[in-house]
Amino acid sequence: MNTPKTVIEMAKKYAARMVDLKFVDTFGTWQHFTVPVRELSEDSFSEGFGIDGSSIRGWKSIEASDMLVVPDPNTAFMDPFCAVPTLSLTCTVQETSTRELYNRDPRVIAQRAENFLEGSGFADTAYLGAEAEFFILDSVRYENKNHSAMFEIDSAEGIWNSAREEMPNLGYKVRHKEGYFPVAPTDSLQDIRTEMVLVLEELGLQVERHHREVATAGQTEIDFCFDTLLKSADKMMVFKYVVKNVALRHSKTATFMPKPMFADNGSGMHIHQSLWKKGKPLFAGSEYAGLSQMALHYMGGILKHARALCAFCSPSTNSYRRLVPGYEAPINLAYSANNRSAAIRIPTFSSNPKAKRIEYRPPDPSANPYLAYSALLMAGLDGVMNKIDPGEPMDKNIYELPPEELKNIPHVPSSLGDALNYLEQDHEFLLKGDVFSRDFLETYVRIKRKEDSTLRLRPHPIEYEMYYDV
Numbered sequence: 001m002n003t004p005k006t007v008i009e010m011a012k013k014y015a016a017r018m019v020d021l022k023f024v025d026t027f028g029t030w031q032h033f034t035v036p037v038r039e040l041s042e043d044s045f046s047e048g049f050g051i052d053g054s055s056i057r058g059w060k061s062i063e064a065s066d067m068l069v070v071p072d073p074n075t076a077f078m079d080p081f082c083a084v085p086t087l088s089l090t091c092t093v094q095e096t097s098t099r100e101l102y103n104r105d106p107r108v109i110a111q112r113a114e115n116f117l118e119g120s121g122f123a124d125t126a127y128l129g130a131e132a133e134f135f136i137l138d139s140v141r142y143e144n145k146n147h148s149a150m151f152e153i154d155s156a157e158g159i160w161n162s163a164r165e166e167m168p169n170l171g172y173k174v175r176h177k178e179g180y181f182p183v184a185p186t187d188s189l190q191d192i193r194t195e196m197v198l199v200l201e202e203l204g205l206q207v208e209r210h211h212r213e214v215a216t217a218g219q220t221e222i223d224f225c226f227d228t229l230l231k232s233a234d235k236m237m238v239f240k241y242v243v244k245n246v247a248l249r250h251s252k253t254a255t256f257m258p259k260p261m262f263a264d265n266g267s268g269m270h271i272h273q274s275l276w277k278k279g280k281p282l283f284a285g286s287e288y289a290g291l292s293q294m295a296l297h298y299m300g301g302i303l304k305h306a307r308a309l310c311a312f313c314s315p316s317t318n319s320y321r322r323l324v325p326g327y328e329a330p331i332n333l334a335y336s337a338n339n340r341s342a343a344i345r346i347p348t349f350s351s352n353p354k355a356k357r358i359e360y361r362p363p364d365p366s367a368n369p370y371l372a373y374s375a376l377l378m379a380g381l382d383g384v385m386n387k388i389d390p391g392e393p394m395d396k397n398i399y400e401l402p403p404e405e406l407k408n409i410p411h412v413p414s415s416l417g418d419a420l421n422y423l424e425q426d427h428e429f430l431l432k433g434d435v436f437s438r439d440f441l442e443t444y445v446r447i448k449r450k451e452d453s454t455l456r457l458r459p460h461p462i463e464y465e466m467y468y469d470v
Helices: 004-013 106-120 190-202 229-249 293-313 369-386 416-425 428-434 438-456 461-467
Strands: 018-024 030-036 049-052 066-071 086-095 125-137 139-144 149-154 207-212 219-224 253-255 269-277 335-337 344-346 358-360
Touching: 004 086, 018 066, 018 106, 030 049, 086 106, 106 125, 106 229, 106 369, 106 428, 125 149, 125 229, 125 369, 139 253, 190 207, 190 219, 190 229, 219 229, 229 253, 229 369, 269 293, 269 369, 293 344, 293 358, 293 369, 293 416, 293 438, 369 428, 416 438
Parallel strands: 018 086, 335 344
Antiparallel strands: 018 030, 049 066, 066 086, 125 219, 125 253, 125 269, 139 149, 207 219, 269 358, 344 358
């Protein structure tokens, strides 16, 4: 655990000349500003730094815009991408007038979710670990005008380049859905992924593995170890930052967009979860797949609220290009041991009670981790508190079920608009303990509906192909 004093010592040890102060906006993007290192003192960790909150989407109005960002000493690291030695700190946001934590700061919501868990008496720690897939591309182009629209991504690995003149073209292109796990030279990104891993480890993330993923065109996964809810969300922000900047070093671009291309697998973010109390795991037991009754109820809560959870776990219009049949996307709301076609999978790699957990598979990496993790915890706790039965497990391959059986399994929403509708109908579980506020939820839904409308109101290029000659 760092203290303000140890962070100041760290800055001196590494001869930091600047301090980069980062905070996360409503939608999961890191914002930042930078001050000379002389501006950082031990008092800074309680007094904070002033910002204009009206410039952050979904935050303050211009007539009451002053806010404070207060650095968390436990988030300190030396930024590996700055030319000048720069200390990085992630901050929590406060109101200037009352010094209260700002209820629209996602990091505050995560802190309140942890506090609510501890106060519930059921557990004192939630461990979460997310597997965020992404694409490493050679280029991306896109444009949207009133009279035209286009996008184009490219990758040396893309199967569409099998006939391109590359002087010479040596082949080794990855066919659709065949990217898991060929070795080099078909896998051309080994060294870039390794560099990402080494940078992540330098910054304190313990990486478990890296590998190529299923889709053509550079789909990739790097898995790092679980942590407590807030720390895991903090680490996901660092993870995305490192991935994008290492890719940039190699004149490539990395995207966590869930579905950047048609007719191949999209990128998910499977979230592993477990509850502990006084250092003991609570999800191991003698029920189905070695789970405890608490774990079953926790799953019951998630399955009950799954459609509303999509508003946070699959929060982009593009998320619902991925949540369709045929691309390993877990659209059906069921649970099963070792069955990757179910929305909730119970991993069976280990018999160690400490490894017993559930894996929720619908989310994708466009999610704000602070909001997604907090919402999942609140849904699971609602299941524990109300002893919600998750129903019978689904041990068949859901993708191969006949229609008469499949129709009885509930499924995720088919659009962002539908997910927001479900959230408006089902959100009381999020308000417990003032973890989420009505003010935040109303603001979030309002802004997300604008995103949904932006897509719905715009003609799509494929519509010209289908309808121009009607």
